[in-house]
Amino acid sequence: MADLTQEEWAEQLKNDDNGVIIDVRTDAEFEEGHIPDAKQIDIYNGAEFLKQAKELDPEKNYYVYCRSGGRSAQACMLLNSVGVTNAYNLKGGITEWEGEIVE
Template sequence: MNLEQQQWWSQFLTDEKGVLLDVRTEDEVNTSKIPGSINIDIYQGQGFIYKLDDLDKTKNYYVYCAAGGRSANACNIMRELGFSKAYNLIGGISEWEGPTE
């Protein structure tokens, strides 16, 4: 599900089962990231699938990338793997106005 920044963030902040998932490359993450997010690089191909499979499917995932394209793909893959709640950040971190580190 695609969410605008304000809804994506406010929903995450009130979600006891929420997990921030950054699907960018390690180099991108080293530039800046949303605090508390975990990183699984979607470009790892099958490795990305294996790492997703290790995640708790009962949690709710708030997924982002640089501009929203890779994270939209990641949400689709997650749904195929049985994740019921994966929320894509429209515009990605490039349009992010919230906290970063």
Template structure:
């Protein structure tokens, strides 16, 4: 797992053709908006989270975020344990995101 600043995350994401954006926030939080093209998998729904993460393509590079960066760091650690080697955590999370947002 790599912790990336907002700028590092955006730059890496733009250059990565193998990228998948993963939002691990709750439904109430995602109602505020999400980063475009993000897949939403709520980490607070542990069984659903685990089964959906296990179904992900492990060859992809995952850019993971939550509200402030704590849950997404947890999610990256879980993903690493499940065989996903490339998971990047967004430091500061959605709270500090300055890029595009969709509703």
């Protein structure tokens, strides 16, 4: 797992043809606004989160975010534990995101 600043995360994602964005917030938070093309997997739904995490392609690079960076850091560690080696946490979360947001 790597903690990336907003700038590092956005730049790395932009240049990554193998990147997938994962939003680990709740359904309600996701509906309030999310980063374009994000796949939502709610970390608070523990068993379902782990089930979906195990189904992810371990060859891809995952860019993970939440509201402020705490849940996504935890999610990155869980992804690592199920064999996903490239998980990148967005420090500061969507709260500090200056890029596009879909509402």
